[in-house]
Amino acid sequence: MTAEWVSSPVPAEPAEAELMRRVAAGEEAAFRLLAERHTPALLRFTDRMLRNRAEAEEVAQEVLFRLWRxxxxxxxxxxxxxxxxxxxxxxxxxxxxxxxGADLPLDAAAEAADAAPSPLEASSRRADLAALETHLAALPHRQRAALTLFYHQEMEGPEAAAALRLDLRAFWSLLRRGRAALRARMQGG
Known part of the structure; x- marks a missing residue:
């Protein structure tokens, strides 16, 4: 005798276009769902750009407020x-x-390691991350944004270009210049 598994279909998450239509109609539950989906990525981006957690949170909240309005x-x-x-x-x-007018100084704390490295490895990794963050912070805002969206936020080129309101060719050029500038800074040149 074979057991047949009866599975009830799992309801699909509503598409974002549908959720936005519902938000436009004033539905708070749809807004909360979108806010839960997008706030972590927005905070990562704004924190990396502004280098100040309180300001990053304010900007993320303003983005969500604009989403609602x-x-x-x-x-x-x-x-x-x-x-x-x-x-x-x-x-x-x-x-x-x-x-x-100028960037705020980098907070000295580095991101925590995923695994539990030895104290020497952890110290070396923190120093490397801090150096990378320092060099990234010294780049022009547009180059830093392009690098952050593409590498840290893992956006595809067309999507990152759209976020920065650039055509794709200009975005790739900006990304290439940002990588070269970061590489030169890290090599001391």
Whole structure:
């Protein structure tokens, strides 16, 4: 006798375009779901750009506030929701960086290691990460944003280009210049 497994279909997550339509209609539950999906990536991006956790959180909150207020303006045929939100975050970060005039100093704490390395390995890794962050912070804002979106946020080139409001060719050029500048800084040149 064979046992047959009866499985009930798992309800699919609502598509982001549908959620945005519901947010535009004022549905708070749809907004909360989108906020839960996108806040971690927005915080990573804004924190890396602004290098100040409190400011990064403020910008991420402003992005979510704009998502709520401007949901009806979102066009899923023009961009993915994550791209649209990162474009808003980029402009808000750029405004703050311009007002600031210069970047804030890098916080000395490095990211925690995934595995439990030896104390010597952990110290070396923290020093390497701190050096990388210091060199990344010294790059022009646009180069830092391109590198962060492409490598840290793992956005595809077209999506990162859209977030920065660049055509794809200009984005690849900016990314190439950013990599070269970072490489030169790290090699001491």
């Amino acid at each position: 401007q949901a009806a303006r979102f066009d899923p045929d023009r961009a993915r929701l994550g791209t649209w939100l990162h474009a808003i975050a980029w402009r808000l970060c750029l405004d703050r960086l311009r007002r600031r």
